Amino acid sequence: MDISGTIPSQNDVDQILELVKTVDKAQRDEDADAFLALFRQDALWVTGHGKRLYGRDTIAEFTRRVLPGATASGYATYTPDHLLFVRPDIAVVNVNQTYHQHDGTATSQGSPVYFLAKDNDTWQIAAAQNTVVVPED
Incomplete structure (x- = not known):
């Protein structure tokens, strides 16, 4: 994983x-x-299909x-790819998300x-944006 910006501490990276x-x-x-405990009360979430959700209640x-039931046909893994510290209290992390069938075969x-x-x-x-990666032809 790449890290850039001014890193406040190793503890911040670990967290x-x-x-x-x-x-x-x-x-x-x-x-x-x-999952919901990870969000600020005033958070913004954009789903992989572009639905905008404003606030933790929404x-x-x-x-x-x-x-519930989302893992019936498979599951996703999340691996940090790049972490940018914009300032000591603001960070941006890009994540590689891989969807798998239950036998472990990656599907998307x-x-x-x-x-x-x-x-x-x-x-x-x-705030977060969950973007689906469309394979190139």
């Missing part, structure tokens, strides 16, 4: 990497509460509707970007 691991685990476990309504890709804000020593998602 952000742990946040991405929590996204991965929450999605695989279909754990809406663990994100929660959507997540609680779509996450996503490229989420999370805009993170640090409040009281805790990193949370302030």
